Amino acid sequence: MTAIKIQNQRAVINRRKLAAAIADEVALTSAEKARPRVVELLRQALADGRTELARRLQEKPSAGHECTHGHAFLMDQLIRVMHDHVVNDVYPAPNRSTGERLTIIAVGGYGRAEMAPHSDVDIAFITPSKNTPWCEQVIEALLYFLWDLSLKVGHSSRALDDMVRMAKQDLTIRTALLEGRYLWGDQNLMDEASRRFWAEVVRGSEAQFVAEKLAERDARHKRMGDSRYVVEPNVKDGKGGLRDLQTLYWIGKYIHKVRNAAELVDVGLLTKPEYRAFRRAENFLLATRCHLHTITGRAEDRLTFDMQPQIAKAMNFADRTGKSAVERFMQFYFLQAKHVGHLTGVFLAQLDEQIASKRKARGLLAGFRSKPRIVKGYRVGGGKIAAPHDGWFQQDPVRLIEIFQIAEEDGFEVHPETMRMASRDAGLITAKIRKDKRANELFIKLLTGRNDPEMVLRWFNEAGVFGRFVPDFGKVNAQMQFDMYHHYTVDEHTIQAIGLLSHIERGELTSEHPLLSEIIHKVSSRRVLYVATLLHDIAKGRGGDHSVLGAEVALKICPRLGLDENETELVSWLVAQHLLMSATAFKRDLSDMKTIVDFVAEVQSLDRLRLLTGLTIVDIRAVGPGIWNSWKGQLLGELFELSEERLRLGHKRRGRAERVAQRKEDVAKLLGDQAHIIDDLDNRFDDSYWIAEPDDIIAINLPHYAAAREKQHKLSIHAEYYEARGATLVTVIGDDHPGLFYRIAGAIHLAGGNVIDARIHTTRVGKAVDNFLVQDPLGRPFKETSQLERLRVSIEDALANKIELLPQLAKRPNARARSESFEVRPRVSFDNDASERFTVIEVHAKDRPALLNRLARAMFEGNLMVNSAHVTQFGERAVDTFYVTDLLGEKLKAADRRQAVEEALLDAASEQVEARQVEEA
Incomplete structure (x- = not known):
């Protein structure tokens, strides 16, 4: 039996005292007549235990492991008391046969001793063979006691042979039993169940289990939004949540029979620092989930907007200049989700290496395995680029940028073991490296890459190198805004916007963005557009106008990145004015010529207009799903065309009479045979109508x-x-x-x-x-x-x-x-x-x-x-x-x-x- 260590256990629940109180009630009457009083005693013990654990969580609001272990311990003791009462008082059987044996196993999260205050109680009843009447009576009595306590119980009752057969067939059952923990009952039967599970279910099915678990994870991610950075994340099932950590543990346990997450280090799947990151992330996520359950009074795993401020307060986050308590809490949450993503990558890579090394080459071509080739000093094999040895980045930290640039340019994936090294060595990016000319050239090439800069910049960010090389970007890493408009964290929004620019430039979104697909190839400087997109939200969370503050940041960063004086001023202007075009298009009357005059007075040139249009479109589109629509596209297109016309013609624009005449001519073409209506109604509509409304x-x-x-x-x-x-x-x-x-x-x-x-x-x-x-x-x-x-x-x-x-x-x-x-x-x-x-x-x-x-x-x-x-x-x-x-x-x-x-x-x-x-x- 794996013991759950809880400080001052009797303050949570005193099992002996509770059992004695139940025995006293039974002694006064009988088990049947004492039942209401027994239920009352159990219910009171559950309520008192939860109250004590809630008090402890309030005292130590980030102690996720302690809280979940505490609730598992509380449930363990209650079930043991119930079992003993049922077996000894309700259905005593002094001369039980070998078939009248029963063991109770805690499975799933309960088996891991990770129970939030309102988690399901997942248990399995195992019997030697088909249930005897006595076993059925005991199981039924135990379930009724649990239900009387208003607990949500997930249960199964199976004979040993059925357990083995069904575990082979069903991934969910297999996963639940994988975490089985002896709870109470016949210890020998538990040992036999465990032996048969490992010998008959697990042996030989390791590769299948890993494949099915990863497919299950991918399907869950897709269902939950497929991003770690959605602003209302699911703590349990969302990407970067608890289930992702549990998946790593399940895989490690299935293949290496580890008994706890710490042993993942012993079998080479995680390093000690990575295991510490695993525990920190798990502890924080468990604590968040416990607070969710405590505040809502139910099994709630969605970190919704109404919950976020309450949990931020419960976990002692405070306001800071430019960032509210809830934004600081959510930034910390997303940093943990990011760590989970990194751990998942290196864990699976290490697992892949272990599995590959065990495979034996067969056949005539066994001796002719393809060897990795060398590309610019890096090993490349299987589409992955890797550092040639462990000290590669320490010899030259600029390589931390170089490897990602090569990966983007040549379409390689960065080997997860190299990602692990990059994450470990990210601290080598110092002020000296940030000023290095070659490092900045490589970064600009990566940012403006023509293959897939979005994906590689995301790896660059998750390795922790991005925030080190551009410290201002590091400040918005995992930063969310507490509102319903922005769907992603600032860093994820920015990377998605850069990705959209790249897709549009490659002609992949022509039907969705015809205007930008046409003008993006006419801008004076690609890198101005990409750098402006990188920096447009760089100053969020600092207090004050992020556009103005961001423009100041651009003046400092751009020269370092290699941009000349004109490019630097242009990027700074774009960042300062990146909301101008959307504000004009969506909040002003485009038929009022003064709107266009004022907008053009600020924009001043066709090149600025094209650049601002590009930045505006990708900024809106990258806010989140459903934000961009054809209505916004139409308004931005209309503002662009009207401004372009004025910039081209200058003050030699058409007068009011000419504009009305042109509009009537265009409408006549649309009306066709009905064009006479224009003359028929000419005395009804004045010029302002003709100017204000579109032709159609x-x-x-x-x-x-x-x-x-x-x-x-x-x-x-x-x-x-x-x-x-x-x-x-x-x-x-x-x-x-x-x-x-x-x-x-x-x-x-x-x-x-x-x-x-x-x-x-x-x-x-x-x-x-x-x-x-x-x-x-x-x-x-x-x-x-x-x-x-x-x-x-x-x-x-x-x-x-x-x-x-x-x-x-x-x-x-x-x-x-x-x-x-x-x-x-x-x-x-x-x-x-x-x-x-x-x-x-x-x-x-x-x-x-x-x-x-x-x-x-x-x-x-x-x-x-x-x-x-x-x-x-x-x-x-x-x-x-x-x-x-x-x-x-x-x-x-x-x-x-x-x-x-x-x-x-x-x-x-x-x-x-x-x-x-x-x-x-």
Whole structure:
């Protein structure tokens, strides 16, 4: 029996005292009548033990091994007491036959003595042969006691022969038994079960077990997101989590029969420093899991946003300048996940070497094994590049960069044993090496490699060399941002962005990114674009504006990397302005020429425009799945084309009349036989409509308007899937009246849609022509006929006052329930310089269904005319931008007027106000 060492065991549970109390109850009446009292005693012992272990975890919040061993010990003692009570008092059998024997084995995580507070109790009952009535009675009684304690029990009951047969057939059963630990019962039977398991199940199946376990691991990773750096990781099953460490132990135990993880060093699968890293990571992950179970009161393994701040506090993480406690906790978590990934690589490589060395060459060609070849001083074989000897990097630390550069250039994988050496020797990268000209040349070649820089930079990072060579990058290693927008840590996001640049440059994403695929080959300097991508988020977590701070970092790093003065200034500008293009495209009205004028004034040249476009696209795309969509691509493309035109033509641009004439000509081509509608309605639409709307939307609006006029419809609502923008176009044509915009916005929300863009027009005869682009809460368009009809009916009912918008909207659940974990303080800003005709109002607030409706209503009540609205979502945060005038068509110039509007909008954006309305509704 493997003993679990627990300090002051009797404070957790006193088995003898508990057994004596049960015996006293039985002596007073009988086992059957005493049962309720026995269950009560067991339940109290379980509760007291958990309370004591929770107290110990609070005192030592990072003691994962102690906590899990403690809960396993508590369960051991309870099951032993139950067993003895059942065997001695409930079903006593003084003259048992050889078949009436039973052993209880703890399996799975319980077998390893790793139980979080609410882990399943996994046990196996083993009998010599088919269960006798006595064995069945004892097993059933034990299970009922466990269930009465509200424990989730995973159990099996098998005869020895069945155990062997089923373990051979089922990987899960084999893995569970692999960790079997004698718990109680017949010791001889346990010994026989163990002997037969190793002799009949394990022997000869080692290679199959390893292959199946690795396939199982890969499938689990794919199911969990296939990245160690997702911002809501699964502590148990996620990549870099506990299950990955357990897989290493299972493989080591299956092949070498190790009894614990420490023996992985003895059999050569881990070095002593690697084993210490194994234990540190395991201890931290176990502690995190214990806190998750304790706080939630259930078996919860997902480190969700609402849990992260609570666990950071429980584990004594504190705020630091530029980083909150939760961000520091999660950075430490991801560093452990990174260590797990590194350990997995070197472990499997060592295992592969051991297996290969045992294989004996057979056949006529046995003596003609291919020998490794030498490439630039390195051994290359089987597609892997390796250092020729153990002191290779110590002789010349620049080789720590060189080997990765060669691997990228020639398409090699770095041999895991060499990865182990690189990780060990990463500390050799000193200030002297960082200033070395050859080292920096090699790094730039690696960064801008044309084969697969993303994969090799990831290895470079996991070996710990990246952060040593670029210390500023090391500071953002494993750093997460506590929000719903960023899906990955900063270093992983950056490496993915570089990978996207490489894929696009190689022509692999032409259909997804046609614009960048075309212009990427026209930039003045590839390395400027790649270095800017590397540095664009380098200053996150320092406090202050990371764009400004990052630009300062670029001025220091670029000359060291070999960039000339012009390239350095260009990289610094790109880093400083890397959010400019997305902010302009998504939060400004691109039909307002002042938007383009201001943007071009900052960009100044075609080369800067191309570089900034490239950086913007890969930055957004690398944020996470679902963030990039055709709507964003269309807006960025439109901004690029308008800016390119102005940069090419300078001030010799077309005037307003020429632009309108050109637009009409383009729309006529789209309308074909219906082109006469343009002349028919020429007295209805003024120039601002023709300039504001894209050709294809006008070509949809005009026939719709003409049909409504012909049929004398007072209200006409049209909804269709608009593929070019990845959204649904909703057009409302009717008599213009105050409050029309906020009512339509509210109705769209009630139908389950989110407005992402809106343009409001009034014709010369007082008709409203309002265009809305709509998506669902997950950023997808409405396509189905039933969805489009729901939108139409909801708008119709709202405009006919058939529904009360405010109470209905207040009742709607937030589609982004996870956003409740975040606090977003509303703020309002005004810009009278961004447009010649309008005041631009930006409202930052927590995203929720009723937000746009509430803001639009506040502006209606404040006597403002909304010309266009642009909605951008960043996870839990929304930025709604409005182009407005007062009722006389003037900008909001008076400070007191702006203050009154600001107060009304802040009130509308407030969650507290909304909460009161929910109660009233």
